[in-house]
Amino acid sequence: MKNSIQEEFIATVSHELRTPLTSIRGFSQTLLSSWDKINDEDKKKFIKIIEEQSQRLINLVENILSVSKSNAEIQVLKKVDVNSSIKKIFPLFIEQYKNHIFKLNLQNNLPPARLDEDKFQQVMTNLIDNAAKYSEEGKTVEIITKIQNNNILIQVKDSGVGIRKEDFDKIFKKFSRLENHLTSRTQGNGLGLYITKEIVEKMSGKISFTSEIGKGTVFEVVFPFYNEEEVLKCSHQS
Numbered sequence: 001m002k003n004s005i006q007e008e009f010i011a012t013v014s015h016e017l018r019t020p021l022t023s024i025r026g027f028s029q030t031l032l033s034s035w036d037k038i039n040d041e042d043k044k045k046f047i048k049i050i051e052e053q054s055q056r057l058i059n060l061v062e063n064i065l066s067v068s069k070s071n072a073e074i075q076v077l078k079k080v081d082v083n084s085s086i087k088k089i090f091p092l093f094i095e096q097y098k099n100h101i102f103k104l105n106l107q108n109n110l111p112p113a114r115l116d117e118d119k120f121q122q123v124m125t126n127l128i129d130n131a132a133k134y135s136e137e138g139k140t141v142e143i144i145t146k147i148q149n150n151n152i153l154i155q156v157k158d159s160g161v162g163i164r165k166e167d168f169d170k171i172f173k174k175f176s177r178l179e180n181h182l183t184s185r186t187q188g189n190g191l192g193l194y195i196t197k198e199i200v201e202k203m204s205g206k207i208s209f210t211s212e213i214g215k216g217t218v219f220e221v222v223f224p225f226y227n228e229e230e231v232l233k234c235s236h237q238s
Contacts, residue, residue, distance in 0.1 A: 020053035080115040099137035112226040127156040135160035163211035
């Protein structure tokens with residue numbers, strides 16, 4: 001069983017690598033062999049494709065490394081101010097998605113959570129980036145924090161295309177990408193949400209979502225409050 005899973009993983013990775021590599025090689029060969037015959041506009045277009053496909057490869061390699069780490073790495077959990085941590089990465093999305101509307105709705109005096117801050121920011125980056133990528137320009141992405149049942153609840157809401165019910169079970173699977181009219185113009189390899197779920201659960205959290213076609217999607221992440229006694233107990237056990 002384990003071998004078949006590994007073989008399937010390798011086959012899928014090989015396929016994901018082959019597609020951008022083929023594009024890079026093809027357009028590079030065209031530029032090298034026909035440089036003088038290609039007008040400047042097409043040259044820029046071909047180079048842009050090469051750059052985009054190179055970035056796709058980088059993202060894929062980084063995500064594969066993250067999969068390996070998430071399976072093997074023990075998180076170092078510390079006291080983290082969730083609101084402050086979200087605010088640190090928030091400007092990145094405003095700069096990257098200039099035609100979207102981003103809103104922060106963060107509860108004041110939120111207790112700290114027990115997290116690895118770098119990994120937490122990776123989770124938030126994946127969720128916010130997904131919300132923006134699968135929303136039309138001009139749509140709103142909202143990040144909400146609140147207290148819920150002695151936990152910290154974080155919501156990432158979009159007003160995008162939504163997810164069909166028959167696709168719900170694919171969301172957190174490796175290499176799973178949903179088909180919609182925005183998929184073709186967004187770079188992705190179907191590892192982001194799989195990695196996100198792995199990281200959240202490593203930090204004793206839970207992740208879920210609700211969605212409606214044409215109205216958008218809400219991802220929810222729940223983390224326990226930071227508990228000094230529990231941290232000390234865990235450190236003694238390790």
